[in-house]
Amino acid sequence: MFITAGFISAIVLIVNAAKRAEILALSPATQLVAPVAQLAAIGLIVGIFAATPAIRGRLGSIGVVLYVASLVGLVGVEFVINLVFPYVGPEIVAELRAGPLGIAFTVVSISFLLGTIVFFTALWRVARSPKVAIIVSVISSAAIALRAALPEALLQVGLVGLAVGISLLAVWLVRVGRSSAAEVAARAPALV
Incomplete structure (x- = not known):
């Protein structure tokens, strides 16, 4: 379930990037699916936390809470960007961004x-963690987080990069699950 959530998040991130690059047309389906990327990513992060005991220290616990809370916030951002902004004029969007909504987006x-x-x-501190996936995810997330200050093309690259990073994390989680199952089986007493 957690692994599937990761792949769903990656697919939706690609759809979002294609929509922003105008490769896919803006439609009710592409607008409604946009926040699913963050919701599914929450599942992947919870799965990593559950399957990786070494991450459950203070830093990991704080990181999971902050990361999941921010993903929940991004769901709200995606709803506004996809379900409100396309239906109001640019002057209203500018006015909304100049007020409390802009502050919320920044936070x-x-x-x-x-x-x-x-x-x-x-x-990163977990033994045998997926270093490439971590690097790709962090760099891509930085481009997404700083999208207001960066060119649109970097946001699109960030979305695709994060899809790659999330996919690599999901593959790693499959391996973690297999090795955990093998360790449990090796420790279990043989049934005669």
């Missing part, structure tokens, strides 16, 4: 960046 972006750094720092 969510900063918390996403902070949650990413803390969670992946804790995961």
